[in-house]
Amino acid sequence: MNILRLQILVLxxxxxxxxAVADELGMKQPTVSFHMKKLEEEWGMPLFEMKTGKVMLTESGKLLYQYAEGIDRLYREAQERFASYRRQGKHQFVIGCTDAASSVLFSGNWYRLAEEASTLQINLITDQTNRLLEQLHTGKLDLIVFGDSPLYERELQGCQSELLLEDRLSLFTTKSHPLLDAQQGGTASSYLLQGQSYVKLADPSIEEAVSSWFAKEQLKLSSPLSTDRIDLALNAVRAGSLLALLPSSAALPLSGGILRLPLPGQQQSWKLVAAWRSDYWNPVQQQRMVALLKELPKLQKTADSK
Structure with missing residues (x-):
């Protein structure tokens, strides 16, 4: 199998x-045509055809393309990883996480703490959970961190996962919110929350936890605003008219007049998990990274207390 020929098919x-393919690869046109012919000989079927002045893939070419595109993508990712290793002298470890996960786990001086404890070059990206799972399965990400939800059971097939931490939902508001004028003893009662407006965080794991708590307390709150970012949710809270229901440690340290109150009634938990492919090439390294992620909250608390 020749990687270059598969790259030509993809292009x-x-x-x-x-x-255009020759220009993209910095080659001469006859050289590209030669490799196209050799690729057809290798697979024993016509892969290319001319239509209205353009080179198109035949049905067989389209079938091979499905595999060639994946091979080409993985090959390019391998090139990027090795190039990074040559530049940095460290292997790159790519972590994907949701915005909620980054706010809870990767806040404060997390990178300095992780850098001291790891020999890897850490690359952190954020995205929605479904897209993170796709990138995990294609090998673009080494590990993902997200809020646990039954919605992802199917997508997690072929993966291992581990609980990193369990947090409680809290009520985020400001001193100027009308709710604070009516409450007593520093904790808002459920009946005072009835009918209030809150900003919805578009994270399935948090939405499920909030809905579960609403059901337990028989509450109904309106949600005129939705966002997938915790910082934007808290900005809306600072305006004074909206509440937010978020993991307790998602907004540390508190700033800008934001208050964090315990939820009235039954407490509601939210779980943060890490997942990686079961066939990951270096399971020992993976376990070390998971252990480090588990320790990060403790390390941050220790550093903040000094």
């Missing part, structure tokens, strides 16, 4: 012209 599908 033909995208560019539809041999000259």
């Amino acid at each position: 033909i599908e995208r560019l539809r012209k041999v000259t």
